[in-house]
Amino acid sequence: MRVLLAEDDKDTAAFIVRGLQEHGHVTDHVTCGPDALLSGIEQEYDVMVFDRMMPGLDGLSLLKSLRVAGNTTPAIFLTAVSGIHDRVEGLAVAEDYLVKPFAFAELYARLCSLTRRPVLKTESTALMCGDLAMNLLTRTITRGKRALQLQPTEFRLLEYFLRNQGQVITRTMLLESVWDLHFDPKTNVVETHISRLRAKLNDGNEPCLLRTVRGAGYILDKPSAS
Structure with missing residues (x-):
């Protein structure tokens, strides 16, 4: 599994990267929205993990831009933003939403579940x-x-x-x-x-x-x- 991780908190990112490496997966880690947008457009991933609040481009705008660009990779928001409105807004574009603090075991289970889902074709007429x-x-x-x-x-x-x-x-x-x-x-x-x-x-x-x-x-x- 190849993962795109957009997370500006160094400790959180290191925790996730280490956990995924222990399971044999590859993680591309970026710390700001523009870098994540570029990676999402130029590279192929099995799943994406985005923080909601990031420098340069927030996670919600980032994922919306990727969807407009034709990126259908399943994504999960991993964020401290936990209001009902925020969850509803996030789930309108992402496949899953996990609130911090979190257990790595739960994050990993959700990532595995997302990668098993069939990718839906976009822009049906x-x-x-x-x-x-x-x-x-x-x-x-x-x-x-x-x-x-x-x-x-x-x-x-x-x-x-x-x-x-x-x-x-x-x-x-x-x-x-x-x-x-x-x-x-x-x-x-x-x-x-x-x-x-x-x-x-x-x-x-x-x-x-x-x-x-x-x-x-x-x-x-x-x-x-x-």
């Missing part, structure tokens, strides 16, 4: 959730036999939900991923577009696919069987 279907080539959307007409922002919003279906998506995640805003504009732009999209998805007789999770965000998922 057909996205589906129940009877809802989006074709990215023709930019058409249907629910059952009904065609949906969406505005460009609504289309991007729905595409993001479809790519992350079954996960709770926060308002901050939507502002960053759909509107490319890395600050809160203090408006109801997200809520307004969610309301419009939900109205177009549901004609009144269909099960609700896009739900509000009180105090957390939104989730797009198949309706549960009755």
